[in-house]
Structures are given as C-alpha cells and as structure tokens.
Amino acid sequence: MRYQVESTKGVSIAMLMIICWAGLLTFLLAGYTIRPFSPLTYLFVAIQTHLFTGLFITAHDAMHGVVSRNKKVNKLIGQICATLFVFNSYKRLFPKHHEHHRFVKSEKDPDYYEGNFFMWYFHFMKQYVTVWQIVLAAITFNILTLVVPQLNVILYWVVPSLLSTFQLFYFGTYLPHKGEHAENNVHYSRSQKKNHLWAFLTCYFFGYHYEHHHAPGTPWWQLYKVKEANPTEW
Structure with a gap:
C-alpha cells in the first residue's frame, strides 16, 4: 500500500506542527509564570511533550517521502523537524530508520535489542544521540537561561x-517489537487495539505499528485508515 502524496496537505500539517511547537514553547519560556500547585503547569508539560514527539514523527514521515512530492521540500522539512528535536541529525536518522524497516528485529536492526526496557532504551538512545548534539543542547540551554527563567527552560x-524520547521508544519501538510474534507476522510488529483517540494521544497512531510496517508510505495522519482496512489484531 502506497499513499499518494498530496502537493500541499502534508506540508501544511508539518508547518502547523512546527508552529504549534514553537508558539507554545515561546509562550511557556517567556510569558508563563510557573505555579507549582496549578494543574496547568503540568498539563503544559504534557502538551509540549506531545508536540516534541510530533516534530520527530514529522521528520520520520519525511524519511518515507510523504511530507511533500517535492523531494527538496520534503527533505528540508525533515531536517528542520529533526534539528528542532534537540539537534537530531536527519542525515544520521535516515539510513538507520530504513535499516530498521529492512532488517526489523534482527542483528542488523539498529532499533532492536534483546534486553529489558531500560537496557533497550539505553541502546536505542546510543544509536542516535551524538556528542555534538549534547554540546549544541548545552550551548542552547545556557543561551536561553540568559534571557528567560531557568526553571521554565528546564x-x-x-x-x-x-x-x-520515552514516548517514542515505548509506544513506537518497545511495545510493538518486544517478545515473540506469530509465525505469519512478517513485520514482527505488534499493534494497538483500534482506538483512534488513544492511538493519537500516545504516539500519533504509531501504536498501529504493524500497519506502519505494512504501509510505510502512509503519513501519520492517514495511518488510522490503514488500521480500519486491516482489522487483524497482532
């Protein structure tokens, strides 16, 4: 199954994601007074976490070429979203993600690890986090704290x-690929039961992970349709 990339819709959704992330972050850093006993304080943490996840999901869609028909625009949006996700390297992410699809749950799969949750998470992060990323994040943190409250930045x-990163790993890697899979499960991927609201809130429908591996050319915002067309529970 291959989604036919629309000329503007994917770009519009990607730009909306970036604008929502940047707009809320700007407000929270410079215009929001933290109140420790206010539920809003922690609700904003949850929303901003979800938007960070959305940046990575958008970069992921670009890796599959489904943000824009224009390859240059598609790649540029992927690079922007990866960079905004705390200086991730799109160039580094791209080949590793396609290795994951090509060699899923094998020794050549960079996302897979035979171990408990925390060891697997450590292995997962080690594949993608670089020294330069940490250096750039540290520089950015110190610059931001010169002009906005440090607690807001943290x-x-x-x-x-x-x-x-926990959200992406837990719902998009660990739950789908841990343990044994049925012999006829060619993608070695488990899928959430059909609940589109929960699937969106947890990881932009990537809990429908068998469906993603079955139709990797489908953008996140169309993935629920693949689930509708594939009622089999894995």
Missing part, C-alpha cells in the same frame, strides 16, 4: 524533550 524545553 520544565518546558528539557523535560518534554526527554519525555518524548
């Missing part, structure tokens, strides 16, 4: 970026 930039 709570709304640092914490959500870290939480989103």
